[in-house]
Amino acid sequence: MKIAVIHGPNLRLLGRREPEVYGTDTLDDVNGKIAALAADLGLEVETFQSNHEGELIDFVDEASARVDGFLVNPGAYTHTSIALRDALAGVDLPFVEVHLSNPSAREAFRRRSYLSSIAAGVVYGFGVESYLLGLRGLAARIGA
Ligand code: DQA
Numbered sequence: 001m002k003i004a005v006i007h008g009p010n011l012r013l014l015g016r017r018e019p020e021v022y023g024t025d026t027l028d029d030v031n032g033k034i035a036a037l038a039a040d041l042g043l044e045v046e047t048f049q050s051n052h053e054g055e056l057i058d059f060v061d062e063a064s065a066r067v068d069g070f071l072v073n074p075g076a077y078t079h080t081s082i083a084l085r086d087a088l089a090g091v092d093l094p095f096v097e098v099h100l101s102n103p104s105a106r107e108a109f110r111r112r113s114y115l116s117s118i119a120a121g122v123v124y125g126f127g128v129e130s131y132l133l134g135l136r137g138l139a140a141r142i143g144a
Contacts (some may be wrong), residue, residue, distance in 0.1 A: 001144040004063045005051035008075030022100045023127045041139045055089040064091035068142045078113045085114040098134040099124035128133045
């Protein structure tokens with residue numbers, strides 16, 4: 001089984017981006033922790049980050065031919081992108097939405113997610129652990 005991890009806009013800044021909100025791990029650190037757990041779970045994993053909505057959508061489409069599900073931190077596109085929602089709905093593979101922070105405890109504009117209602121599950125508020133918990137949930141969902 002193979003999954004793809006998608007990091008949305010500004011997540012390449014992890015480590016220096018508002019560390020009080022997002023922690024001090026870099027994106028490479030996060031990807032390394034995901035890779036280690038994926039290996040334990042017997043999953044193949046590929047990762048992708050983009051700051052561009054269209055590139056994220058193209059990736060969902062292209063990767064859907066070779067993966068069994070997605071682990072997605074859509075960043076700010078969580079709150080704005082009907083197009084990313086449509087892409088994930090369109091490829092009809094399970095995905096888990098994750099966030100490092102707890103968007104419900106932040107600004108009001110972060111309380112709406114366009115993705116949550118079609119996600120297999122959502123994990124937020126646990127820093128890097130959100131990705132790892134989400135990966136376990138996705139593995140269970142795809143029967144890995
Ligand atoms: C985030 C939360 C979003 O509201 C924000 O725009 C991000 C990161 C998180 O992981 O906590 O870029 O998705």
